[in-house]
Amino acid sequence: xTIALASVLVAGFxxxxxxxxxxxxxYVRDRRKVVAKAADELATSMSIAFAGEHTxxxxxxxxxxxxxxxxxxxxxxxxxxAGFACIADVVDETMRRAFPNLRNVGRVLLGDGGRTRxxxxxxxxxxxxxxxxxxxxxxxxxxxVEVVTEVEGAGRFISTASSLGLDRMAxxxxxxxxxxxxxxxxxxLVARHRERLTAMQREVFTVMRxxxxxxxxxxRSNLVFxxxxxxxxxxxxxxxxxxxxxxxxxxxxxxxDALARGHDxxxxxxxxxSTR
Numbered sequence: 001x002t003i004a005l006a007s008v009l010v011a012g013f014x015x016x017x018x019x020x021x022x023x024x025x026x027y028v029r030d031r032r033k034v035v036a037k038a039a040d041e042l043a044t045s046m047s048i049a050f051a052g053e054h055t056x057x058x059x060x061x062x063x064x065x066x067x068x069x070x071x072x073x074x075x076x077x078x079x080x081x082a083g084f085a086c087i088a089d090v091v092d093e094t095m096r097r098a099f100p101n102l103r104n105v106g107r108v109l110l111g112d113g114g115r116t117r118x119x120x121x122x123x124x125x126x127x128x129x130x131x132x133x134x135x136x137x138x139x140x141x142x143x144x145v146e147v148v149t150e151v152e153g154a155g156r157f158i159s160t161a162s163s164l165g166l167d168r169m170a171x172x173x174x175x176x177x178x179x180x181x182x183x184x185x186x187x188x189l190v191a192r193h194r195e196r197l198t199a200m201q202r203e204v205f206t207v208m209r210x211x212x213x214x215x216x217x218x219x220r221s222n223l224v225f226x227x228x229x230x231x232x233x234x235x236x237x238x239x240x241x242x243x244x245x246x247x248x249x250x251x252x253x254x255x256x257d258a259l260a261r262g263h264d265x266x267x268x269x270x271x272x273x274s275t276r
Contacts, residue, residue, distance in 0.1 A: 031251055039258035043234045048098035050229035053219045059089040059105045066124040071143050072107055075120045078186040079145075084111030084118050087211045101127045104142075110214055112149075114207040116193065117214050118186070119146045142166065145186045147193045150206040150217050157221050158200070160193035162186075168242040169235075172228035175221070233263035 064072075076086060087108045095102070104123040111118065123142035146161035156174045161167075164179040171177055178196065180189060197205065208214045237256055241248060248256075 031254065035251055035254045035258055039255055039262060042255075043259055043262050045098045046229065046234040049095055050226045051094075052223055052226045054092050054094035054222050056090045056092055056215065059091050063089075063091055063103075063105050066103065067105060067122045068143060071122050072105075072120055075145050075186050076107060076109070079109050079111070079118050079120070079190070082111065082187050082190040084109040084116075084190075087214060101125060108211075108214060108218075110208060111190075112194070114209055114213075115197075115205040116147050116149045116190075117208060117217060118190075119148070120186075121145075144182055145184075145189055147186075147189055148217075148221070149193070149197060150220065152204040152206045154203075155220070155224060157224070158193070158196060160189050160196065162189060169239045170228075170232065172224050174224050174228075234259045 080086070087110050089105050089107050091105055095104075102123050102125060104121055107120040109118040109120070110116070121144060125142070144161055144163040144166060146159055146163065148160075149158045150156070151158070156176065159175060159177040160180070161177060162180050162182050162184040164181045166182065167177075167179070178192065180192070197203075206217060208217055235256065237248070240252055240256060244252065
């Protein structure tokens with residue numbers, strides 16, 4: 001439940017650096033301080049988001065304020081026609097603590113005899129991220145549907161999602177994701193997901209019989225993401241290039257350098273990877 005949101009937040013941080021002035025002389029004089037602040041904030045957010053298991057709570061009507069209720073209703077109806085049943089509306093408290101400028105609710109559903117879970121999510125940006133949406137630096141549409149199946153006992157997950165262009169960060173090899181454009185009908189996602197599973201005839205898939213087992217599967221995927229992010233660090237050059245869609249600018253390279261230094265300190269290594 002994290003990659004698309006993390007990608008949006010990182011895009012917001014790079015937009016913030018741009019917003020602070022780019023090449024203006026007064027910005028250049030103050031750039032080291034600005035970049036250091038951005039690196040600290042981003043590293044903190046990513047360390048919270050990818051620390052391991054997450055905390056969830058049942059959503060209230062107030063949590064839906066500002067979100068696209070029509071999107072939830074339409075996507076849910078389509079998934080129900082495909083045989084899914086709604087399990088719960090939840091708020092990921094860990095992600096909310098990591099990314100306080102994002103508000104969202106995840107609607108989780110279960111289908112295909114318990115072997116596939118679905119997530120319907122709309123996200124609202126607040127604060128400076130809302131400003132960056134209005135001027136086009138952060139995607140305006142932050143709604144997607146994802147269907148996921150876990151391979152039994154293998155720590156691997158098959159994901160089909162309408163998140164193309166939203167989740168541009170690197171995924172672990174254990175997450176086999178196929179991205180489709182936002183707005184792809186959920187029934188099309190489910191049909192394609194079933195085709196993918198059919199092609200994996202030798203695999204045995206985890207069956208989730210109730211809400212508790214569904215969230216156990218979610219937590220196992222959270223742990224996969226956490227181990228992957230710990231190995232990579234907060235952000236890689238390839239990820240930042242993918243997020244910006246262009247060659248990196250000086251202040252963005254400085255951001256990566258600052259993040260790498262902080263990650264090395266946290267891991268107890270120097271820039272060559274040697275233990276200090």
